[in-house]
Amino acid sequence: MLATVIHAARDIRVETVPDPVITTGDDAIVKVVAACVCGSDLWPYRGITPTHEPHRIGHEFIGIVEAIGDDVVSINVGDFVIAPFYVCDNTCANCRNGVSTSCLNGGWWGSNDQKGAFADAGQGERVRVPLADGTLVVVRRQGQGHEHEHEPVLDEHVPGLLALSDVMGTGHHAAVSAGVQPGETVAVVGDGAVGLCAIIAAKRLGATTIIAMSRHADRQALARRFGATHVVAERGADGIAAVRRLTGGIGADRVLECVGTKESMDQAIRSARPGGMVGYVGAPYVAPELPLRPLFNANVGVNGGVAPVRGYIEELLPDVLSGAIEPGRVFDLELPLAEAAEAYAAMDERRAIKVLLRP
Template sequence: MLTGGMRAAYMFAPGDVRVIDAPAPRIEEPTDALVRLVRTCVCGSDLHPYHSMAPNPDGTSMGHEYLGVVEEVGAEVVTVRPGDLVIVPFVFSCGVCDFCREGLQTSCRRAGLASRLGSAGAQAELLRAPLADGTLYPVPVDEHSGLLASLLTLSDVYGTGFHAALTGGAGPETTVAVIGDGAVGLLAVLSARRLGAERIILMGRHAARTDLGREFGATDVVATRADEGVEAVRELTGGDGCHVVLEAVGHLPALEQALGIVRAGGRIARVGVPQYREGPIGREQFARNVTITGGVAPVRHYIDRLLPDVLSGEVDPGRVFDVELSLDDAARGYELMDRREALKVMLRP
């Protein structure tokens, strides 16, 4: 185990990511675990600060998706032990409060989105995982498994795509539109298909990505945006629009596009992190009985449901990783994703 320092990715200003020597974490609370990196990655949401963060001379520790091996546990940890390969969901959760018991770990009263309890970012050789019993999910394979990429998606993007499809109501006899051909959008396509959606329209402009979307279950691809894209989807649906729209981008034009293609009585599930404070949700959508749902995915809640088909090989969500680099090359990973030359970059030790 690393005892002095470790390598970790920090962001110092827009476009300025560096892998630096950082202090190695240690057990601070009896409920902590230390986890050694097996795989981590760059998320599309990491590109938001990559474009707009305020410069910070000390840097900001980056990353929130992690697959690793437990190296050490605190005295009160009982559900994992050293040597376990674990999925680390992107929020920490106690597992026992009312929100955790209800499957909304993102609102955990001890951590959730409100606090990482002092844990640094996941693009690092070692991670301190607070609330290990409620957060970490051990998997019955070792760190040399061929399933690592797919297991890593369960820390965020597969669970987030599934959250979109589930809360949006994708299912038999529904027409679903997915806005966004990033990893979450493509896994929303996969999830909608797994939930029984019969027609799935993927709105994206990158052929390599939309080709994968077709393999995941998309029946149609619309490569245009804004009014032209809305018109194309409405034409495909006989003028009515879609029962379910899954918005996986997070920018206001994507929300406006979703509102333009949703059918009366339909549902929009937003899982793209909103980069806007106000949106056009007013009387028109009220009159059409449009439901807007989604939000931050409680991915820890979904692992029980999604893991068996990953372990059996029935699904392969890890296909969204099209570039693999070493952790020391993290800055290049950001550059490739920012230039749309990579769909999603996986980082290894």
């Protein structure tokens, strides 16, 4: 089968790799309907995260179950499923505590941990899914009375369902971590796919004033479609001042940090009102130090981390299927899997917000 393999910085290839096979009773084989490139995939693409040897890449996919192991009980052949960006059993103590990203038996797509248990990755034609009962979320069950058929998922739903594998749940985690409540003012730092989905999440949780911090006209337009009431293009001290002007001089009740740099975290903290809260989900590859004195002085709280999206998918799924939220609109470019290298280049060069790949 075909899959995306990263060889080195800016060296993405689509190659023939072995077909996945069931190796444990907990496995499932999923035929990928759609996958995508994540902003975090750009770290190895740019060489910031080193690639020591070629390996498969990609951690977001949806598809149809083709085979299951003998011990799988909640997933059936023919089910249309969403895979979160990690593997989890959904039963261990950490999973039960709502932190499935720290599953005691789980891991990350494309990883060689646990003797290669999670070495498969999402940007390919098929994926072996370990711990299938815990990892996968069923969108549509196999059709009743039709042994070889499954209920159809409309093509128009595919982008939104794919967004639930990572970016929509991650944006939601920022809003939940910040404690967004109805009637509040929310500022969102970051206008990538996660930041845009954080706007959706803030509106869904009842925020009435939503400030999108964005310098790009196309992303500003999408932010407004998703529910942003104001746009601030400035950064640094000017951006903080602009947020305060929009909030009676005090700052936002909640600030959602969706970038992961020292500058973005500083922007978020200083845009919050005294007693406010920052929810952060930006992956800090170069970890910024928290400025404790400003936090202390203003009683600003900080909460967040890697998003346990497996626990959010079932909550958000009905709103995607009904059209109440439209996170799939963050995919502004669609390409065949064979053109994965162009997908990475387009996102790296900011010619696309997020690219959907079709095998």
